[in-house]
Amino acid sequence: MECQFHRGRRLRRTETLRAMFRETRLTASDLVQPYFVLEHENPEVExxxxxxxxxxxxxxxxxxxxxxxxxxxxxxxxxxxxxxxEKDERGSQAYAEEGIVQQAVRELKETFPELVVVTDVCLCEYTSHGHCGLIRNGEVQNDPTLELIARTALSHARSGADIVAPSDMMDGRVAAIRDILDKDGYSHVPIISYAVKYASSFYGPFREAAESTPSFGDRRSYQMDVANAREGLREATADLDEGADALMVKPALPYLDILRDLRERFDCPLAAYQVSGEFSMIKAAAKEGWLDPIATALESLTAIKRAGADLIFSYFTTELLEKELIPLR
Ligand code: PBG
Known part of the structure; x- marks a missing residue:
């Protein structure tokens, strides 16, 4: 008898066949575009x-x-x-009623009621020292920071935020946020927790974008060690126990193993953040003519979804939509 071998190419012959057997599809509802809003005397500044x-x-x-x-x-x-x-030691503009994010949320929700507005809840863009919490004796204090993080989330919810997303990596912040939101009548506002957030070099370009480089030290006493996978599962379990509605893995592409681990272990929705460094690497290589930025972006995002993400935060979102490269739903 003739030797039978696997003919995988049968299902790849034409674009229609490939589309019929495609396992993962990106749509616009999978994607969230991050924006940086600047407090400035000229509101039209770009x-x-x-x-x-x-x-x-x-x-x-x-x-x-x-x-x-x-x-x-x-x-x-x-x-x-x-x-x-203005920045200060306690990051007070993070939770000010007239803070720039609070104003932006109000404007956006008034103009586009259907748009889902997610806010990043953290202090690092607002503190003079650039760390994500209060400092005492050169150390980031966990418990005293919780109250400020919770106040920040509450002020976002009061402004009309649809979802709050704490990215500070203080222990107990999901519980603190859930508690204050529930007490103030915002039990309907979900929390996407940056549960598994690594102390990553891939955030480099963001720190210029958000002007949030720490003035001393680094974030390794609160963000996770890049070498650890099991620890990520413990962080995820803790945040779900505290009341997180969805969990985030960050960065995305270098951490697809973590995303897959979480997908296998938990039934909650999962988000992944394709961070600034992932975006800027593609843009920089494209500028040299070394790769096609759009094809590479689509490939990265498809890989992130394939690994288990329901939602992806990506700086490519608006560009892909503009070029009509992904269906709306
Ligand atoms: C704030 C925050 C950071 C990012 C998202 N929220 C910076 C950091 O933790 O240093 C990074 C996003 C990106 O790189 O695109 N804590």
Whole structure:
């Protein structure tokens, strides 16, 4: 008898066949576009971020106009970071009622009621020292920081945020946020916890974008050691116990093993953050003509979804929508 071998190519012959047997599909509802909103006397200001080509620090009305164009092409959700005029030791602009993110949330929700507005809950863009919590004797204090993180999340919810996403990596912050939201009448506001967030070099370009480089030391006493996988499962379990509605893995592409581990272990929705370094590497290589940025972005995002992400935070979102490269739903 003739030797039978596997003919995998049968199902790859034409584009229609390939589409019929495709296992993973990206849609616009999988993607969230991050924006940096700048507190500035000129609300129309648009400052290009050198390390992230095509991304800007946007004044309030520039943000609304930029989002308007993106919504017209199908954008469904945004993540907001704020860059305040004044920073202090306690990051008080993070939880100020008239803080820049709070203003931006109100404007966006008023103009685009259907848009899902997610806020990044952290202190590092607001503290003079650039760390994600309060400092005493050169150390980031966990428990005293919790109250400020919770107040920040509450002020975002009061402004109309649809989802809050704490990224500070203090222990107990999900419980603290859930508690304050529930007590204040925001039990309907979900928490996406940056549960498994590594102390990664891939955040480099973001620190220029958000002006949040620590003035001393680094974030390794609160963000996770890149060498650890099992520890990520413990972080995930803790955040679910504290009331997180969805968990995030960050960065994304270098940590697909972690994403897959979580997918196998938990039934909750999972998010992944394709971070600034992942974005800027593709942009930089594309500038040299070494790879096709759009094809590479689509491949990365498909891989992240294939590994188990339900939701992906990506700086490529609006560009892909503009070019009509992904279906809306
Ligand atoms: C704030 C925060 C950071 C990022 C998201 N939220 C920076 C950091 O932790 O240093 C990184 C996002 C990116 O690199 O795109 N804590």
């Amino acid at each position: 400052k290009p971020i050198g390390s992230m080509p095509g991304q800007y620090q946007l004044g309030l009305s520039a943000l609304v106009e930029t989002v308007r164009k993106a919504v017209d092409t199908g954008l469904q959700s945004v993540l907001l970071f704020g860059i305040p005029k």
